[in-house]
Amino acid sequence: MLEKRDVLEQQTPLRQKKLIVSHAPFFHSGRTVTERSYHTMLAALPALLLGFYYYGMPAFGVVCLSISTAILWELVVNLVTKRTITIGDGNAAWLGMLFGMLVPATMPWWAVITGTFIVIVIGKQIFGGIGSNAFHPVALALAMMMLSWRSLFDFDAALLNYDLEFATIYPLAAVKYFGAASLDAFSLLDLLMGKQLGGIGSAFGLGLLIGGIYLMLRGFIRWEISLTFLAGIFATAFVFNLFDPARFAPPAFHLLTGYTLIGAFFLATEDSSSPVNFVPMLIYGAAGGMMTVLIRNIGAWVDGVILAILVINLISPLLDKIRPQALGKVE
Amino acid sequence: MFSKKELKLAGALAVCLLVIGVISYAAFPLQAPPEPLRLMFNVAAGNVLFNHKIHAAVSGYGLSCGDCHHTLSEDEYADAQSCSECHELDEGDEEMPKRADAFHLQCINCHKDFEAGPIECTGCHAL
Numbered sequence: 001m002l003e004k005r006d007v008l009e010q011q012t013p014l015r016q017k018k019l020i021v022s023h024a025p026f027f028h029s030g031r032t033v034t035e036r037s038y039h040t041m042l043a044a045l046p047a048l049l050l051g052f053y054y055y056g057m058p059a060f061g062v063v064c065l066s067i068s069t070a071i072l073w074e075l076v077v078n079l080v081t082k083r084t085i086t087i088g089d090g091n092a093a094w095l096g097m098l099f100g101m102l103v104p105a106t107m108p109w110w111a112v113i114t115g116t117f118i119v120i121v122i123g124k125q126i127f128g129g130i131g132s133n134a135f136h137p138v139a140l141a142l143a144m145m146m147l148s149w150r151s152l153f154d155f156d157a158a159l160l161n162y163d164l165e166f167a168t169i170y171p172l173a174a175v176k177y178f179g180a181a182s183l184d185a186f187s188l189l190d191l192l193m194g195k196q197l198g199g200i201g202s203a204f205g206l207g208l209l210i211g212g213i214y215l216m217l218r219g220f221i222r223w224e225i226s227l228t229f230l231a232g233i234f235a236t237a238f239v240f241n242l243f244d245p246a247r248f249a250p251p252a253f254h255l256l257t258g259y260t261l262i263g264a265f266f267l268a269t270e271d272s273s274s275p276v277n278f279v280p281m282l283i284y285g286a287a288g289g290m291m292t293v294l295i296r297n298i299g300a301w302v303d304g305v306i307l308a309i310l311v312i313n314l315i316s317p318l319l320d321k322i323r324p325q326a327l328g329k330v331e
Numbered sequence: 332m333f334s335k336k337e338l339k340l341a342g343a344l345a346v347c348l349l350v351i352g353v354i355s356y357a358a359f360p361l362q363a364p365p366e367p368l369r370l371m372f373n374v375a376a377g378n379v380l381f382n383h384k385i386h387a388a389v390s391g392y393g394l395s396c397g398d399c400h401h402t403l404s405e406d407e408y409a410d411a412q413s414c415s416e417c418h419e420l421d422e423g424d425e426e427m428p429k430r431a432d433a434f435h436l437q438c439i440n441c442h443k444d445f446e447a448g449p450i451e452c453t454g455c456h457a458l
Contacts, residue, residue, distance in 0.1 A: 064348040157378070160369045
């Protein structure tokens with residue numbers, strides 16, 4: 001039984017023995033996860049629209065199926081695990097859309113459904129849902145799909161039946177297998193304007209740049225990660241190109257091809273799999289860019305963005321150990 | 332946790348896009364053009380991407396069908412078939428070279444004759 005004095009001390013903070021320091025009350029900014037998801041989808045839309053223009057209804061079908069099945073997979077997991085229905089936050093829709101943007105327009109329906117299953121169930125929900133995933137769910141799904149069905153991601157083979165107005169060879173494959181001499185077929189302006197083979201929504205450089213800048217200005221993604229990712233790619237590709245210009249493409253080419261821009265703005269910046277402190281963010285982004293070019297230039301894969309992002313996701317918790325020293329000291 | 336409006340929006344997206352997606356796959360499959368644009372030959376020595384259109388088009392190299400599909404007369408060009416209909420992948424002899432030999436002879440000799448196009452392995456094979 002408590003003494004009268006103890007009860008008084010509990011009820012009246014002024015009589016506490018130690019002064020307790022706490023932060024000020026929280027203030028809600030009004031932003032919600034839902035708003036963030038749909039704004040991110042909006043930012044990605046310009047790049048996607050050009051994909052629909054070039055690849056037509058098959059591309060539209062892939063993205064529609066991808067978004068819808070991602071939402072449905074999330075609903076299924078919510079119902080099976082008897083947890084709160086979380087499809088309302090729009091995150092599943094966004095992840096489905098992102099998956100659809102990265103794959104070729106000829107992706108079979110069963111591969112889309114399998115892909116969104118990996119994205120939602122294995123990449124996100126198994127870890128505990130939004131905010132708990134160690135890896136970007138879409139990068140994880142794409143890596144698993146690429147390892148399982150490599151031919152589905154061979155853009156040259158997948159898009160054979162498209163008659164397009166530009167060089168119909170995947171730029172990264174051309175430079176990897178036929179050297180820098182094959183670069184004559186591509187102009188930087190064409191690459192920026194999306195005149196290149198690639199994923200449905202990952203080839204339109206200008207569209208992705210506009211979307212990325214919008215997200216950075218709105219504070220939905222961190223500029224530190226995106227910019228250092230691009231800087232890492234530029235610097236590493238520059239060194240390779242300096243070493244052997246006949247074999248390795250110049251840095252500007254690497255910036256505008258493959259998954260570079262969609263990786264920098266939409267993959268590397270995912271919250272739960274990226275660091276939160278300033279210096280770690282810089283290292284994280286730069287390491288991702290460096291890994292990307294290393295895989296592209298001397299690795300077995302044509303594009304290295306997906307695998308590089310998984311590697312930096314892996315080191316993200318370690319990087320966050322680098323943090324500002326706390327003020328004051330404990331006696 | 333989420334408002335009814337948010338849940339309705341997600342539900343509507345899932346249902347509508349599923350219907351559109353299924354219809355797109357079922358009703359608008361990508362049709363292969365009657366004359367191939369590009370061909371991908373999957374071979375152990377590295378895949379070869381062959382641009383059929385640029386070889387055949389007048390604005391490209393302007394080859395006649397019979398230049399490669401050598402058994403056909405002009406009135407049979409529309410019936411041109413895949414090379415592997417005759418040139419088998421594994422077996423061959425002097426009269427009917429296997430597919431790899433037929434391609435190497437055809438491509439490399441033509442490139443040499445016109446002094447254009449690759450004649451080395453790594454010029455065509457993605458190694």
